[in-house]
Amino acid sequence: QVQLVESGGGLVQAGGSLRLSCAASGIIFSRNAMGWYRQAPGKQRELVARITSGGSTNYADSVKGRFTISRDNAKNTVYLQMNSLRPEDTAVYYCNALTGFIATLDWGQGTQVTVSS
Numbered sequence: 001q002v003q004l005v006e007s008g009g010g011l012v013q014a015g016g017s018l019r020l021s022c023a024a025s026g027i028i029f030s031r032n033a034m035g036w037y038r039q040a041p042g043k044q045r046e047l048v049a050r051i052t053s054g055g056s057t058n059y060a061d062s063v064k065g066r067f068t069i070s071r072d073n074a075k076n077t078v079y080l081q082m083n084s085l086r087p088e089d090t091a092v093y094y095c096n097a098l099t100g101f102i103a104t105l106d107w108g109q110g111t112q113v114t115v116s117s
Contacts (some may be wrong), residue, residue: 019079
């Protein structure tokens with residue numbers, strides 16, 4: 001059974017940091033590109049960071065230089081280190097496996113990130 005479980009969200013002041021984790025099961029994790037998405041109220045879900053099976057990374061312009069995606073294949077886990085957080089980063093954050101830049105699995109419950117000004 002495929003499952004994605006996100007954790008690590010919370011309430012933080014602007015300028016602060018959070019580290020999100022996503023544990024994946026039911027897939028051959030090491031062979032999959034993985035991505036972090038976010039969805040703010042009233043907005044579409046957007047891909048903010050991607051890491052390939054080989055470790056290459058891509059970022060949305062809005063988070064470049066502030067967010068870092070990484071993975072631990074031994075733990076089937078992908079991480080998102082978020083620094084210099086801004087109120088506009090407030091959203092529910094989700095992870096997913098990717099084919100190219102397209103999510104391929106059912107979504108997990110996500111983790112809420114709230115950045116206060």
